[in-house]
Amino acid sequence: MGVPLYEAKAEFFRMLGHPVRIRVLELLSQGPMPVRDLLAEIEVEASNLSQQLTVMRRSGIVTATRDGSTMVYALAGPDVSDLLQAARRILTELITGREELLAELRQATTAAQAR
Known part of the structure; x- marks a missing residue:
């Protein structure tokens, strides 16, 4: 038997429950952005941003594509x-x-x- 829907929803909202993640999602709502632009808009260490992007990518809420040496992030939907x-x-x-x-x-x- 799978995870009850209410537990899956709670886990989803826990994943959203970080100010940097919310800010990233707000920025990506305007369209795909390279990491350097996200860093310029969000005043956090690059390692912190990278960690938050990894969490969101693993959850499937954002996608990442490589454009040369640059990673570009976008909302999954x-x-x-x-x-x-x-x-x-x-x-x-x-x-x-x-x-x-x-x-x-x-x-x-x-x-x-x-x-």
Whole structure:
């Protein structure tokens, strides 16, 4: 019997759970990029970037092709970009909800202090 789907999903999200990986995926959503361009955009050591790219390549979320002496990385498919956009929408809603709650709390505190 295989791994339950919920466990496979949890493992997938764990793989995504690193800021450098998320940043790489955001950059690759714009199109394939050579490693040197990724390094220029992400302020990490080359060895750290290489390690993160290896994790993502092994998971199948990115692909790597050689162009002469340069490795060029790309998203394995458009669904990753869609997932990142969905995460952005969810975070925007969460932050907006928190701001509204904070405003209500401040208003209630001000009203209580005025009494």
